[in-house]
Amino acid sequence: MSTLTEKTPEDLKQNSAQGVTPAIRSMHYAEFGPKLKTALPGPNAKKIVADDDRLISPSYTRSYPMVAKSGRGIRVTDVDGNEFLDFAAGIAVNSTGHCHPEVVKAIQDQAAELIHMSGTDFYYQNMTTLAERLSAIAPMPGPHKFYYGNSGAEAVECAMKLARYHTGRQNIISFFGAFHGRTMGALSLTGSKPQQKRRFAPSSPASTTSAIPMLTAAVPTARQKSRKPSPSTAPATSKTASSRPSSRPKRLPPSSSSPSRAKAATS
Incomplete structure (x- = not known):
């Protein structure tokens, strides 16, 4: 699948200097833009949304009826084969893109070795290894102690x-x-x-x-300092x-x- 990374900054500058014509813009959209095969939501998505309304707690709030099935890089494909561009990295948690090969391999390797962990009951080397790496890039002086959370x-x-x-x-x-x-x-x-x-x-x-x-008062006054x-x-x-x-x-x-x-x- 073609990706935007195939266009270098020099290519984009040259296109800007020469002027991108509507035909070129249309060609780029066809190559890199979303690819829709059905009306939205598609028939499969409609069925799943209806099942969701019947079975799933309404505490899950949704902004739109997109039913994701798979993802690669910036692209997400729904259950009807429609492709979308994900500019939000999921909910800002997929900084390497969807299903990055190295991330997938790390998950597969760990699942084959040990799935369950409980940091409040036992010790794990992965916890200290990650803590060492986080400490090395932490923006505040050490020593550091780390807490891992799910959300x-x-x-x-x-x-x-x-x-x-x-x-x-x-x-x-x-x-x-x-x-x-x-x-x-x-x-x-x-x-x-x-x-x-x-x-x-x-x-x-x-x-x-x-x-x-008021965020404009960036420098506290003498009275504010005394409080x-x-x-x-x-x-x-x-x-x-x-x-x-x-x-x-x-x-x-x-x-x-x-x-x-x-x-x-x-x-």
């Missing part, structure tokens, strides 16, 4: 525990528009969409969602920006610390 939400849960454990403070501040995850602890800090919290109150205690402060944090407030989570779509509220809803206020905040 962003799990990492946020870990950050909440670490902040409370090491500071002795209980309160945590997050910001509207930020997505931190959907597990109960992380959800208490999420402020991107009201429906993500609806009917799940009460949330984790001592967590407050606030408006995002001391509340002895009960742990550092705010660092994952305050979100790549997920968000809807900023027109006015700040009340705290969700009580059931009556939570109902007003999520209605």
Whole structure:
């Protein structure tokens, strides 16, 4: 299968200098663009989406009815043979592309040697080997200690525990528009969409969602420097920006610390 890497930067510059005609653009689209064989969604995809509606929890939110079957590099093929270009690297986790040969081989080799692992019960050399490599490229000075998680939400849960454990403070501040995850602890800090919290109150205690402060004040004033944090407030989570779509509220809803206020905040 042809890939975009066959065109060098020099080729692209030459095309730009000469002017890419509509015919050339059409030819490039036919070669490198998505390849659709059916109307979207196709018949096989429609059946699977219907089965999904019948059998799978609605907590899985989907943006579009694309039913993926296979992937290679930047291309993803659905169950009807339609090819799409994935510019998001999955959900930003396939930085080497779909099914990179070296990644596939590493997974196959490990599956043939040992599948189950539990880092809380036993020791594994792979954990320390990876930790050594991460330590070598970590942007902060060492020594380092590493925690491995399965998801962003799990990492946020870990950050909440670490902040409370090491500071002795209980309160945590997050910001509207930020997505931190959907597990109960992380959800208490999420402020991107009201429906993500609806009917799940009460949330984790001592967590407050606030408006995002003015980011233009990059240099603190003397008064700001003199302020001391509340002895009960742990550092705010660092994952305050979100790549997920968000809807900023027109006015700040009340705290969700009580059931009556939570109902007003999520209605």
